[in-house]
Amino acid sequence: MPDQKNIIIAIAISLAIILGFEFLWPAKPAPAPVPVAQQAAAPTGAPQPASAASAPTVPGSPAQTALNRSEAVAQGQRLKIETPQLAGSLSLVGSRLDDLTLVNYHETPDTASPRIALLSPKTTAEPYYAEFGWVSGDTAVKVPGPDAVWQADADVLTPQSPVMLLWSNGEGLVFKRTLKVDENFMFTITDSVENTGGKAVTLNPYGLIARGYTPHTQDFYILHEGPLGVFDSTLKELKYKTLKEEKAFSTDSKGGWLGITDKYWLTAIDLDNDSSSKARFLYTTSDQKDRYQADFLGEARTIEPGQSVAVKTDFFAGAKQVKLLDHYAEAYQIDRFDLAIDFGWFYFLTKPFFYGLQFLHGLFGNFGLAILGFTVVLRLLMYPLADKSFKSMSKMKKLQPQLKSLQEKYADDRARLNQEMMALYKKEGANPVAGCLPMLIQIPIFFSLYKVLFVSIEMRHAPFFGWIHDLSSPDPTTLFNLFGLLPFTPPSFLHIGVWPLIMGLTMWIQQKLNPAPADPMQAKIMGFLPLIFTFMLANFPAGLVIYWAWNNALSSAQQWIIMRKAGVSA
Secondary structure: OHHHHHHHHHHHHHHHHHHOHHHHOOOOOOOOOOOOOOOOOOOOOOOOOOOOOOOOOOOOOOOOOOEOHHHHHHOOOEEEEEOOOEEEEEEOEOOEEEEEEEEEEEOOOOOOOOEEEEEEOOOEOOOEEEEEEEEEOOOOOOOOOOOOEOEEOOOEEEOOEOEEEEEEOOOOEEEEEEEEEOOOOEEEEEEEEEEOOOOOEEEEEEEEEEEOOOOOOOOOOOOOOEEEEEEOOEEEEOOHHHHHHHOEEEEEEOOEEEEEEOOOEEEEEEOOOOOOEEEEEEEEEEOOEEEEEEEEEOOOEEEOOOOEEEEEEEEEEEEOOHHHHHHHHHHOOOOOHHHHOOOOOOHHHHHHHHHHHHHHHHHHOOHHHHHHHHHHHHHHHOHHHHHHHHHHHHHHHHOHHHHHHHHHHOOOOHHHHHHHHHHHHHHHOOOOOOOHHHHHHHHHHHHHHHHHHHHOHHHOOOOOOOOOOOOOOOOOOOHHHOOOOOOOOOOHHHOOOHHHHHHHHHHHHHHHHOOOOOOHHHHHHHHHHHHHHHHHHOOOOHHHHHHHHHHHHHHHHHHHHHHHHOOOOO
């Protein structure tokens, strides 16, 4: 019997520890923003350091005084980019994709707030951009570098109008780049080289994503932010601090992709499925400034006189929409592209949960209602298990007077007490740990739904009703200023909103329906759990707290009905 009671306490405490991880280990402040990345990969087949003589000089260092985005974009020649999802421009100096804004995403739920700026020029305080091109092992061969000025055959790139860029080295090599963009976030860059000279040349295609600062991250153990990629069907993730320690990572891969991810935004390059590429993540410093880079180097192409070669590269820059990533994975044959979203250990649950919520959102038109409907579906699926558990718990509740009598009778003989209690359980067909199984099943369900709410951009700024304008953020109200009636803002640890209070109340009601632990000390510990969970879940996404409260309410209603049928006082 002590072992069984310990199981109950262990489960409760374990869940409390897991849920309290964010509270106990808060996010560390990010380092101050600093400028931009390193050189692209070397032109040989084996990994080489960025300082290799044959590496291209991309990207360069920013100016001493960083410019704001509007000033930086105003400098130099640019090709305008206009799509339903993206607005920005490409620098014709270096043919650099360095100015992209997400048209339909804002910094706050208020649509009047600034749009999300994804890419920025290298002369800003937070440079973030992509470059593509060719490198040569022969330093005598001139290739377009970061300062090459390309000529464009149009002024605007749209989904309906591709643009071709042209650059000649003046020694017989003509470089052409055709840029295409779809209605969403995918660019297709086709690079070709025509050899009009008198001797063969050998070139390697490359592409890179450069980030010249350490971005603010949530630094939460369930979310990856930083370089990542899929190489030979295996996901590789490196957080910024990990890459700082390891300096570089390189591998060969046929197919796959690589890039840099934020919580909701992604830049990624699709690797060639038909040939091997050398992929690399790189961290360097210059003047104590952080520089991160994700790049690839393709197989060498030899171009004979009078011939030409072409390579095609797909580049994603935008929001990590689940359905869109799945579409690109299929349409562009990008291996496991959906892993750009950190669905975590319970991938087999989180992704189906997402699609289930999306379906219900289509029916109800509100993600909050979708969460409530989804909870009902889960309760129905788990009904047989919960029904059996609640019936056993009702028997335990009914046995409480007899158990109390045994405790008084054998107060000085723990061994005899346990023996008599076990005999009573066996006689009445009651299982004291029957209520643990639904909790054990609830833990992965809880975390899977938490993952969906936490990492899916579809939940970002999704409103419910009343004061909940963003289901992915905590309830903004707090008891300690009377929910906004008093004119002051309490510290964050006192932000106990309406929904966390409702959740705590439903948890308390559900606990009162359960049989109390035989040990008075254990009963006191269990009695504090609703209060503890109210404080811990107050900083969790409102959508998750709404789910937990609604699930508690449904469980309590089911348990109450079963207890009434069993003749047990509720």
